[in-house]
Every structure is written in structure tokens, then in C-alpha cells.
Amino acid sequence: MVATRSGRFEIDRRTLLRTGGLGAVSLAGVGLLAACSGGTAGGGSGGGGGSLTFGSNASDAVPKKAYAAFVSAFEKKSKDTVSTNVSDHNSFQDKITNYLQGSPDDAFTWFAGYRMQYIAKKGLVGDVSDVWSKIGSNYSDALKKASTGEDGKQYFVPNYNYPWGFFYRKSFWQSNGWEVPGTFDELVALCKKMKAKGIIPIEFTDKDLWPACGTFDYLNMRINGYQFHVDLCAHKESWNSSQVKEVFDTWKELLPYYDPSAAGLTWQEGAQKLGNKQAGMMLLGSFITQQFTDASVLNDIDFFPFPEVKVEGTDAVEAPIDGLMLSKKGAQNQAAKDMLQFMGTGAGQEAYYSVDKSNIMTAKDADTSGYSAFTKKLSGVIADAKSISQFFDRDALPAMASNVLEPAMLNFLKSGTVNLANIESQAKTLYSQQ
Structure with a gap:
């Protein structure tokens, strides 16, 4: 994954x-x-x-x-x-x-x-x-x-x-006195410290489009709960809702701390930046460690779950099978x-x-x-998770993921805006055809 x-x-x-x-x-x-x-x-x-x-x-x-x-x-x-x-x-x-x-x-x-x-x-x-x-x-x-x-x-x-979460280099964090954030506010505060030192706080890559789904899923589950995630994927909840708007509004707070080249980078390229200490952390699946062929780097990698935001703490985890x-x-x-x-x-x-x-x-x-x-x-x-999601493009209608949400998220990353009414309109069309 x-x-x-x-x-x-x-x-x-x-x-x-x-x-x-x-x-x-x-x-x-x-x-x-x-x-x-x-x-x-x-x-x-x-x-x-x-x-x-x-x-x-x-x-x-x-x-x-x-x-x-x-x-x-x-x-x-x-x-x-x-x-x-x-x-x-x-x-x-x-x-x-x-x-x-x-x-x-x-x-x-x-x-x-x-x-x-x-x-x-x-x-x-x-x-x-x-x-x-x-x-x-x-x-x-x-x-x-x-x-x-x-x-x-x-x-x-x-x-x-394999679980999705934030991966980072222990020695890099220790030398800078950075601590694992337990809440979203602490995550943003940590990003500010990293950026002030000229470090890319969150290595983010979206050339392949799917990586952004991981952040969306986690914010959605942390803000609205796992069941809302499931119902949204099944289109039992509306995309043009206050709940989904809150997800993107919260996500927008992280955009200033992403790699400016995110839209043109593969996850493999992003992993190399993390390994080279050009970035402080990266949200991805544990398959990221495949990129660290140097044992000294691999042994220096650690992980923490997506921090608590609002309703369910860290009870839900993305762990595709x-x-x-x-x-x-x-x-x-x-x-x-x-x-x-x-x-x-x-x-x-x-x-x-x-x-x-x-x-x-x-x-x-x-x-x-x-x-x-x-x-x-x-x-x-x-093992400790109360709920396990499969990742948006595996939990939802495939065409909804690839043809609608992924392009919309890429545009959001570039512009900071998202047209939820348009997403909902497309969702109605696609799901009605099933």
C-alpha cells in the first residue's frame, strides 16, 4: 500500500x-x-x-x-x-x-x-x-x-x-526537539516550527492523484466519524454538506506546510525527500519504508497515527488489505x-x-x-483500532474516486477551493447508474 x-x-x-x-x-x-x-x-x-x-x-x-x-x-x-x-x-x-x-x-x-x-x-x-x-x-x-x-x-x-500514518526520522526530530503531536492543533504548531527552519513540514505528493485520499479519509473520520466515512463512500450522505465542508476547511490549514512541488511528485520521490531530511514527515502507508534501502535510514524511521481532531480521537485507522x-x-x-x-x-x-x-x-x-x-x-x-477503513478509492464507487474526487482534491491542493455542489451532482449521477 x-x-x-x-x-x-x-x-x-x-x-x-x-x-x-x-x-x-x-x-x-x-x-x-x-x-x-x-x-x-x-x-x-x-x-x-x-x-x-x-x-x-x-x-x-x-x-x-x-x-x-x-x-x-x-x-x-x-x-x-x-x-x-x-x-x-x-x-x-x-x-x-x-x-x-x-x-x-x-x-x-x-x-x-x-x-x-x-x-x-x-x-x-x-x-x-x-x-x-x-x-x-x-x-x-x-x-x-x-x-x-x-x-x-x-x-x-x-x-x-498496512496502516497509514505519519512517518518521520527519529534522529532528525530529536536533534530539533520536535515531539509527536497528539492533536491537530499540535500538528499545525509543529509544522510552523519546521517551516521556520526551512524544512518542508509535510512531504506531500499527488502526481498519482490517489495519495490525497489518505488525508481526506483521516480528516473525515477524525471530524465526522468512521460511520460517516462509510456512508459518504456509499453516497448515503451528501457531499454538499456542512460536514464535508468542515473537512476541507480543516485541511486548508495544512496546505501552507506541504511541499510546493506536490502536484508533480510521485510518492517514491517524496519518500526520498523524507529520507534525506528535506521534509519533517509524510502521511502515507507503511509501504513507504520500501524506499529506504539504506539500513541506517530505515532503522531511523518511526511512525505516529493521524492526530486527534474532533469526535473519535484516533480510533479509526486506514489499513488497506x-x-x-x-x-x-x-x-x-x-x-x-x-x-x-x-x-x-x-x-x-x-x-x-x-x-x-x-x-x-x-x-x-x-x-x-x-x-x-x-x-x-x-x-x-x-489491532487496537475500533474501525478500519480501506482507503477512499477502495471503499467508494471506483468512478467516483478516480473521475470525481481525485481531480477535485488536486484542484483543491492547487487553489485551496473545492466545489462541493458539483461533486454532489456528479455523485448523484454516478451512483444512480449502479
Whole structure:
């Protein structure tokens, strides 16, 4: 968790981030690769010797290697053969519908929650309820719910999740006498101190559009509560309301403390500024740590939840869930089902985590004895949360996220203004079409 987003569902976007396997290939060619690489329906029997194709959006270096490690562990255990097709993260999300309606791979990386439910409702993916009958006891009820479609069937197997919050360098803060803010007012006061020293207080990047959703979600949940967030995403609440106006009015107080180049920067570029002490902090998912390849920098990174603002303190946390799904074709391939079943085990998730330690394993039997104090802290934030959101462009109608809110937020970042009446008008149109 990124990077990219969304939607335009053709949609989609998000984030973040990962990719698993062997070289990158344009999404336009994924269907052809899948058709030619040997993953045929019914290609496995559960006893090994089967084959499947795996479409991965994990194009960044760390998650790409991590999924390669997972695939390797599965092949060793099952004796099946996996052909991995890696696509650019953003392109994969943006063209997911075309991909699934063409010649998709048997298994592919995706997200839990609404994003999963959307393509499941369209009949574009395979039911994996039979896989869940074998791995269900290894997951919490909340994770099963996040993997379940509107029809009550399961379509997704979680790999990991990751919290969003503010990341910073401990030594940099200690040398300047900066303390972790517990409230929004304290956050603004800290930003003023950083800016006075010529430091970018909050590294903010929005070239990919989706990063701004994290700030919006947190302010919305902190000001209006988690349930309002859920209802707004479902358009049960109006965008042209005093509650949403208060979110943007509060957000406006942070704009003077953002990186002036935010609109043209990727999250990876922003992470480098944080690592180089050009910025004081950055709001992002824990996948940000993938960018810190220097151990001295990585060991210097710390984290704090989005501060308290108004109603629910820090009870809600953004912690998106990433994992695997099957295409309609893949649902007929036993080898593909076996790979998803392997993802639902501690051994499968440990293979991934052995390379990418920026996320939190979700299987109950995963060995967490090797978690660092930092990872335990991240895990604790999720465990202690009363409510967990999936991130706006995963909780809401995809077209609403990518075609309406993300462009509106980018304009807000540039101008400090937002047309809520126009957003509400577009929301009415989009949701009425569902």
C-alpha cells in the first residue's frame, strides 16, 4: 500500500504498490501473455504438475521480489509451474475491467473491500469460497468480511495489510526537539516550527492523484466519524454538506506546510525527500519504508497515527488489505486455486514477508517472532483500532474516486477551493447508474 489509483474504471487506481515476478510487461500485452504462457483452465489437479499464469501489479522493486519469493515457495511446495506477468501498477488498476474481459491470467493481485466487490458483482472473477472452506479458520472475521462479495461468496484471499500514518526520522526530530503531536492543533504548531527552519513540514505528493485520499479519509473520520466515512463512500450522505465542508476547511490549514512541488511528485520521490531530511514527515502507508534501502535510514524511521481532531480521537485507522483473486478462467484451474490456498497460510505469507517487511501478515499462523519493534508498533495500531477503513478509492464507487474526487482534491491542493455542489451532482449521477 502503492502506486496508484484508480479508476477510471475502466477504473482503478491505487496504490500502492507491489509486484511480483519476472519483468514488466505492458498491460495491453498481459492478455496475450496469459493466453500463450500455459495457464489453462483445469491445469492443475491438486497433486502437482499443473500450471497457471499470475498477473501482478507489483512493479516496484521490493514487492516484485517479494511476490517472486512467494511464487517460488509455492512452486517448490506444489510442484506446479507459475508464469508471472508483471504490469505497471497504475496501468493495471486503470485497465482492470478490460483486462478481466480479455484474456486475463488465472490469478492476479488485487484489493479487498469495494474494489473487489465491484468486479465480483460484474461477474468478472472467480468464486473462491471452496478455498475459504480450507483457510477460513486462519483469518479473522473482519478479514473474511473484507474478502466477501455482496452475494455472500468469497472472491479474495488476503496477503497483508498496512496502516497509514505519519512517518518521520527519529534522529532528525530529536536533534530539533520536535515531539509527536497528539492533536491537530499540535500538528499545525509543529509544522510552523519546521517551516521556520526551512524544512518542508509535510512531504506531500499527488502526481498519482490517489495519495490525497489518505488525508481526506483521516480528516473525515477524525471530524465526522468512521460511520460517516462509510456512508459518504456509499453516497448515503451528501457531499454538499456542512460536514464535508468542515473537512476541507480543516485541511486548508495544512496546505501552507506541504511541499510546493506536490502536484508533480510521485510518492517514491517524496519518500526520498523524507529520507534525506528535506521534509519533517509524510502521511502515507507503511509501504513507504520500501524506499529506504539504506539500513541506517530505515532503522531511523518511526511512525505516529493521524492526530486527534474532533469526535473519535484516533480510533479509526486506514489499513488497506492486498491479496490475490482468480479470473473466471482461473477458477477452473486447480493449480490456481492451490496458489490462493497457499497464500492463506503462514508459510505463504512468510515467503512474501521475507522480502517485503513493510506490511503486516494477516494469516493467524504466520510467524511474527521476527517482527521488529517498528513492525510490532504498526501491527499494534491496526489491532487496537475500533474501525478500519480501506482507503477512499477502495471503499467508494471506483468512478467516483478516480473521475470525481481525485481531480477535485488536486484542484483543491492547487487553489485551496473545492466545489462541493458539483461533486454532489456528479455523485448523484454516478451512483444512480449502479
